[in-house]
Amino acid sequence: MKSITKTLVAALLAVPLLGGTVSAYELTIPTLDYRTGPYAPNGIPFANGFSDYLTMLNERDGGINDTKINLVPCETAYNTKRGVECYENTKGQGDSGALVYQPLSTGITYQLIPKSSVDRIPIFSMGYGRTSAANGKVFPWVFNFPATYWSQATVFVQYIADKEGGMDKLKGKKIALVYHNSAYGKEPIRTLESAAAKFGFELMLLPVDHPGQEQKATWLQIRKERPDWVMMWGWGVMNQVAIKEAASIRFPMDHFIGVWWSGSENDVIPAGDKADGYLSGAFHQPGDNFPAHDDIKKHVYDKGKGHGERDRIGEVLYNRGLVAAMWTSEAVRKAMEIHGTNKIKGVHLRDGFEALDVDEARLKELGLPNFTIPVKITCDNHEGPGKVALQQWDAKAKKWSIVSKFYDPLRDITGPLIAEDSAQYAKENNVVPRICN
Amino acid sequence: MTFFIEVTLSGLMAGVMYSLVALGFVLIFKASGIFNFAQGVMALFAALTLVGFMDEFGMPIWLAIIGTIAVMIALAWVIERVMLRHLVNQEPIILFMATIGLAYVLEGLGDILWGSDVKMLDIGIPQGASDWMLDTFDIYIEKLEIFAAATAATLVIFLAIFFQKTRIGRALRAVADDHQAALSVGISLHTIWVIVWSVSGIVALVAGIMWGSKSGVQFSLSLIALKALPVLILGGFTSVPGAIIGGMIIGVGEKLAEVYLGPFVGGALENWFAYMLALAFLLFRPQGLFGERIIERV
Numbered sequence: 001m002k003s004i005t006k007t008l009v010a011a012l013l014a015v016p017l018l019g020g021t022v023s024a025y026e027l028t029i030p031t032l033d034y035r036t037g038p039y040a041p042n043g044i045p046f047a048n049g050f051s052d053y054l055t056m057l058n059e060r061d062g063g064i065n066d067t068k069i070n071l072v073p074c075e076t077a078y079n080t081k082r083g084v085e086c087y088e089n090t091k092g093q094g095d096s097g098a099l100v101y102q103p104l105s106t107g108i109t110y111q112l113i114p115k116s117s118v119d120r121i122p123i124f125s126m127g128y129g130r131t132s133a134a135n136g137k138v139f140p141w142v143f144n145f146p147a148t149y150w151s152q153a154t155v156f157v158q159y160i161a162d163k164e165g166g167m168d169k170l171k172g173k174k175i176a177l178v179y180h181n182s183a184y185g186k187e188p189i190r191t192l193e194s195a196a197a198k199f200g201f202e203l204m205l206l207p208v209d210h211p212g213q214e215q216k217a218t219w220l221q222i223r224k225e226r227p228d229w230v231m232m233w234g235w236g237v238m239n240q241v242a243i244k245e246a247a248s249i250r251f252p253m254d255h256f257i258g259v260w261w262s263g264s265e266n267d268v269i270p271a272g273d274k275a276d277g278y279l280s281g282a283f284h285q286p287g288d289n290f291p292a293h294d295d296i297k298k299h300v301y302d303k304g305k306g307h308g309e310r311d312r313i314g315e316v317l318y319n320r321g322l323v324a325a326m327w328t329s330e331a332v333r334k335a336m337e338i339h340g341t342n343k344i345k346g347v348h349l350r351d352g353f354e355a356l357d358v359d360e361a362r363l364k365e366l367g368l369p370n371f372t373i374p375v376k377i378t379c380d381n382h383e384g385p386g387k388v389a390l391q392q393w394d395a396k397a398k399k400w401s402i403v404s405k406f407y408d409p410l411r412d413i414t415g416p417l418i419a420e421d422s423a424q425y426a427k428e429n430n431v432v433p434r435i436c437n
Numbered sequence: 438m439t440f441f442i443e444v445t446l447s448g449l450m451a452g453v454m455y456s457l458v459a460l461g462f463v464l465i466f467k468a469s470g471i472f473n474f475a476q477g478v479m480a481l482f483a484a485l486t487l488v489g490f491m492d493e494f495g496m497p498i499w500l501a502i503i504g505t506i507a508v509m510i511a512l513a514w515v516i517e518r519v520m521l522r523h524l525v526n527q528e529p530i531i532l533f534m535a536t537i538g539l540a541y542v543l544e545g546l547g548d549i550l551w552g553s554d555v556k557m558l559d560i561g562i563p564q565g566a567s568d569w570m571l572d573t574f575d576i577y578i579e580k581l582e583i584f585a586a587a588t589a590a591t592l593v594i595f596l597a598i599f600f601q602k603t604r605i606g607r608a609l610r611a612v613a614d615d616h617q618a619a620l621s622v623g624i625s626l627h628t629i630w631v632i633v634w635s636v637s638g639i640v641a642l643v644a645g646i647m648w649g650s651k652s653g654v655q656f657s658l659s660l661i662a663l664k665a666l667p668v669l670i671l672g673g674f675t676s677v678p679g680a681i682i683g684g685m686i687i688g689v690g691e692k693l694a695e696v697y698l699g700p701f702v703g704g705a706l707e708n709w710f711a712y713m714l715a716l717a718f719l720l721f722r723p724q725g726l727f728g729e730r731i732i733e734r735v
Contacts, residue, residue, distance in 0.1 A: 038657030040553035181705040207705035211657040216447045217695035223577055224440055237657040248566040249577055266555045270653035
């Protein structure tokens, strides 16, 4: 009887302690993942990289500045409607409320943009979503650094020019764009049309409907028209089929460039040796040979808390998720510094994103030396550096390598387009652009 | 002219690939009147299982194929015991809804068992362009699609013999013609359903192998069912030759439309053109090209 009483007393005493633990302030970060559906092979590695990095911060450092991160996964299946439901279901969770959303879908991003300014929660659409959101004066709640689709398109044009012998050599060339027939796939069209008008190349537009499992007609047209270069804005199975079709019609792989969402291991492995030499955009390194990866293995996977398979750490899309998490956590750190508290909310984190400055020295401290480009965000520039490199697939070694310099975008092309598109958005939505000093 | 021939041939070959999926629908609809929404997912599940047996268990190709056939037969048995048996004499829409549920169950099961990654499927089917056609006639045709056409032809011959010459085949036809009459002469509806779902599962495996070899085995494979729908509308839900001919008409139609009309309307009309073509046929032959004419006495 005595022992039962003792146990009850101990339990009662423990309640406040447990309560204290439960009510400790946590940084709630919802993750809009897609681990199911036709795009799952791409969604899974990104989600794993994102979640593993933040879990590593929790395990190694006790979170960010000793404040734990509370990851709230929500499955979107890359479906815009479900993505919006996830947003609505998770935005009020935890003491902090949702701090930031990373939708990983241009369609979902477009739907969340108007909501984010009302709910005062930043959207971090890293390298995707609405390109003109780069204009922070009109889109104060959206961040799309380190580069946009439009910047990337101009980088591809410059790379092609370099290979052809100069910008003047673009005149008379034929470049085809094979794109996912969706808001995402259509993003680079205006930029490429402007570039075509400026440099005198012919642009062929070839849309591919979702999901892109059958593209024979598209590639027959490419075979007939014989463009000098092919660019691709694809996602999911569309990428694999396109690369196989290109190989089948003997299109030279080193003249075939995919957007950074068309350049993962998943995209090239099904084509086998024939994918050798295929190019894609990139803004970070592939591979797991960085100290941060070692920490993830040690503090996350060794403890059985990994979100994916250990041997897939370092794949392109895994690293994409990792770099997104790194910039997010750095923005959180900056927000805490600006506001002098760890108990930040979405509205504070927005300030953190806007003052983000992750240079090479900081990357080294984070265990990611030379992993990506330095990023500095300002009030009016939410795109950041806009620099993009090209990576190439080595089918024998089964690995990607960066094979070009990091090009600056052609801002004389993208700048006016961003100004025009954001002004149009501001007019349609009665947004008064803020003044940035 | 060479290009026109190339587009037409490619359309025919692509159409045969659609037919392989449509065949599974036809078999089940013919024998039970059920429109099996899960047919595309069955192709995915079969391909996932095949790759899983080869990659995870290191089985040789022949053993993995036999193992997958066994799994598809077992699946047919489970579907009959758990789902169909309890829905005898229900409205067709109820059975259709049940197959929607089945699609979700199979997709989830495939994910849990084999994961969501893209998997390479290489069982030795020739891949890439036919070099001989390309070098001799400057015509691009995929070797995989030629192989698929030969496989489809073999499958149709096999199914024709099975339906016309075997005792089980005759029983299947009897059930298809009239459930009540078939039951009255001692044909077991439950056994017939297991057999027809098993055959449909094997056809799904063939479709899964062809499509999986083409684009890797991944969850978007289940969406190939969408390609089979216009084929079924056009060819008729109850005709095996209809599935093949319908597939070829759809394949050629959508490819020609994409290549020759696409540039004038912004492209990407392959998908909707197939449905439009099928709907145009429906106006003249509601039962499809080879479907059975339904005569209702009032």
